[in-house]
Amino acid sequence: MIGARLRFGTRHATEFVDLTDRLREEIRDSGLRTGRVYLQSLHTTLGLAVNENEPLLLRDFQALLERIAPAGAGYHHDDFARRVDVPVDEPENGHAHCRQLLLTSSSTLLVEDGDLVLGRWQSVFAVELDGPRQREVAVQLDGDFVRPSREASEALVELELARQLLVDPESVAAPMRRLVEAGGKRLRPKLVQLTAGIGPVNEPLRAAALAAAVELLHNATLIHDDYVDESTHRRGRPTVAAAEGPERAIAVGDYYFAKATRMIAEIGNRDVTSAIAEALEAVCASQIDDVALRGAYPGDRESYLKVVRGKTASLFAAACASGALLSGATPEAVGALRRYGELLGTAFQMVDDMVDFSPSSGKPVGLDIRQRVLSLPLIYAADDREVGPEVRALLAGALGDREVGRVAELVTSSDALGRVRNEANELVEEAVRELEAIELDGLRPILVGLARSAVDRNA
Amino acid sequence: MVQVPERELVRLEGLWSDGLSDAYRAYQEDVSQFEAGAQPKLALAAALIEIGIRLQGLGGRAAPPTVLLMGDLCLARGSRLLADNGPLQVQVAFAEAIQAMSSAAAAEQSVPSTRQLLRRALTR
Numbered sequence: 001m002i003g004a005r006l007r008f009g010t011r012h013a014t015e016f017v018d019l020t021d022r023l024r025e026e027i028r029d030s031g032l033r034t035g036r037v038y039l040q041s042l043h044t045t046l047g048l049a050v051n052e053n054e055p056l057l058l059r060d061f062q063a064l065l066e067r068i069a070p071a072g073a074g075y076h077h078d079d080f081a082r083r084v085d086v087p088v089d090e091p092e093n094g095h096a097h098c099r100q101l102l103l104t105s106s107s108t109l110l111v112e113d114g115d116l117v118l119g120r121w122q123s124v125f126a127v128e129l130d131g132p133r134q135r136e137v138a139v140q141l142d143g144d145f146v147r148p149s150r151e152a153s154e155a156l157v158e159l160e161l162a163r164q165l166l167v168d169p170e171s172v173a174a175p176m177r178r179l180v181e182a183g184g185k186r187l188r189p190k191l192v193q194l195t196a197g198i199g200p201v202n203e204p205l206r207a208a209a210l211a212a213a214v215e216l217l218h219n220a221t222l223i224h225d226d227y228v229d230e231s232t233h234r235r236g237r238p239t240v241a242a243a244e245g246p247e248r249a250i251a252v253g254d255y256y257f258a259k260a261t262r263m264i265a266e267i268g269n270r271d272v273t274s275a276i277a278e279a280l281e282a283v284c285a286s287q288i289d290d291v292a293l294r295g296a297y298p299g300d301r302e303s304y305l306k307v308v309r310g311k312t313a314s315l316f317a318a319a320c321a322s323g324a325l326l327s328g329a330t331p332e333a334v335g336a337l338r339r340y341g342e343l344l345g346t347a348f349q350m351v352d353d354m355v356d357f358s359p360s361s362g363k364p365v366g367l368d369i370r371q372r373v374l375s376l377p378l379i380y381a382a383d384d385r386e387v388g389p390e391v392r393a394l395l396a397g398a399l400g401d402r403e404v405g406r407v408a409e410l411v412t413s414s415d416a417l418g419r420v421r422n423e424a425n426e427l428v429e430e431a432v433r434e435l436e437a438i439e440l441d442g443l444r445p446i447l448v449g450l451a452r453s454a455v456d457r458n459a
Numbered sequence: 460m461v462q463v464p465e466r467e468l469v470r471l472e473g474l475w476s477d478g479l480s481d482a483y484r485a486y487q488e489d490v491s492q493f494e495a496g497a498q499p500k501l502a503l504a505a506a507l508i509e510i511g512i513r514l515q516g517l518g519g520r521a522a523p524p525t526v527l528l529m530g531d532l533c534l535a536r537g538s539r540l541l542a543d544n545g546p547l548q549v550q551v552a553f554a555e556a557i558q559a560m561s562s563a564a565a566a567e568q569s570v571p572s573t574r575q576l577l578r579r580a581l582t583r
Contacts, residue, residue: 246521251565262554277542
């Protein structure tokens with residue numbers, strides 16, 4: 001079900017406003033293929049009618065209304081002395097109310113093949129009876145909606161991101177635009193959009209707005225992270241902190257943190273707002289843990305998992321849950337998708353750690369080691385019977401190019417990368433199993449494919 | 460009287476005596492129009508955001524990384540408290556206030572007073 005309002009102004013006391021084209025546009029934009037459009041006038045002197053849009057006929061209707069209920073014919077409603085609580089600007093409009101009685105205030109129209117079912121001469125009118133005024137007609141569209149293609153959905157998010165950045169002050173928009181336009185996998189928005197197709201409420205535009213907000217929020221956290229980690233490049237471009245200084249980075253991060261939370265709040269679904277807010281808090285708390293653990297580098301698997309669940313997996317989980325919540329999915333489906341997201345996010349981070357040891361990734365090998373970022377391959381290598389002692393000894397000292405290169409070499413020569421790869425794959429299969437018990441409206445193969453490709457960096 | 464649930468101060472205990480309690484008390488005056496159960500949470504949300512922005516050094520010299528992260532956590536927790544307890548218009552007004560401060564900071568203009576903006580957001 002999709003709700004909307006048609007707003008328009010009238011210029012005459014009596015006026016027939018043809019809404020047919022605007023309704024057709026609403027139907028087209030919504031993707032409704034077969035179903036119904038419900039219309040309701042939100043005024044007591046605005047009626048609805050389905051009839052022929054022929055100017056002389058409309059004059060006949062007007063004359064008929066005027067004959068049946070002429071203006072100034074001594075209506076009780078116009079005797080303000082006998083009425084209570086009369087507003088100061090109350091017009092004498094008893095005739096308009098009486099005329100409205102001859103029309104209707106609500107109407108149901110059928111939709112087939114994505115268009116209104118109307119006879120050759122039929123048009124849909126709002127009939128102004130006490131103009132000129134600003135008017136509003138409530139519209140609800142219900143039935144079978146065509147699901148936008150994945151390409152169309154993803155294009156909607158890109159458009160929404162571009163639109164949001166267009167209206168922001170250039171001092172914040174320019175650095176964020178550089179980051180957004182540099183690419184990124186857009187996994188979180190994809191998860192929002194996919195899960196937003198699971199429940200009975202299908203609202204592609206709201207899903208795109210939520211997906212764009214989640215991506216902006218993710219990028220806002222990256223801008224602060226890059227300052228904290230002293231990273232000079234992200235997605236092949238200089239970080240905001242490196243290019244414009246930490247002060248600008250903090251301001252840009254804060255601006256888009258606030259903007260994204262506002263966009264999410266304005267979607268008007270409290271459960272969605274809470275889900276994302278909770279995840280964001282987990283991200284920030286885990287970032288503190290992450291930095292604290294660098295003192296005991298490389299740490300242990302348990303601490304690593306705790307940090308990753310908060311820092312990466314929580315936003316994946318919230319992206320899945322919030323899309324499902326937006327679509328009105330059942331609590332069971334929301335819960336299963338949240339777990340799917342958390343497992344997928346954890347697996348994704350593990351594979352991301354492996355990239356640090358891959359010369360073909362495009363990123364300098366050993367960057368995470370140099371920055372003492374938590375990394376599961378490093379934890380496993382440090383535990384390895386053969387290479388572990390040397391890895392631990394190297395990590396305990398200063399990390400120059402030579403030491404970083406040697407640590408990377410030791411990690412690659414051990415079975416640490418293979419163990420991490422296996423563990424990530426197991427988590428993905430566990431995530432896929434979470435989807436088995438819930439109704440996914442045909443989306444299961446896409447979610448399964450997305451999970452498997454998210455941990456396959458060759459895909 | 461302080462009614463802040465302890466769990467809302469986890470990890471931020473040290474801040475309570477470092478300005479957070481004073482800010483909390485100041486905002487208590489601005490939340491009387493909300494439902495009784497929500498009042499302490501909204502006052503704390505505003506206080507956390509004010510302290511978070513101060514810690515980050517927004518509009519001044521950037522905070523060192525670890526302090527920035529503490530500021531980020533204050534902002535995130537304040538935002539979560541608002542999401543769970545605040546009406547939509549207050550959530551939006553708070554976000555607008557942070558946007559106003561951060562865009563001014565990014566443009567190297569003088570940053571409006573946090574407390575003034577947040578008080579206005581609570582009473583809008």
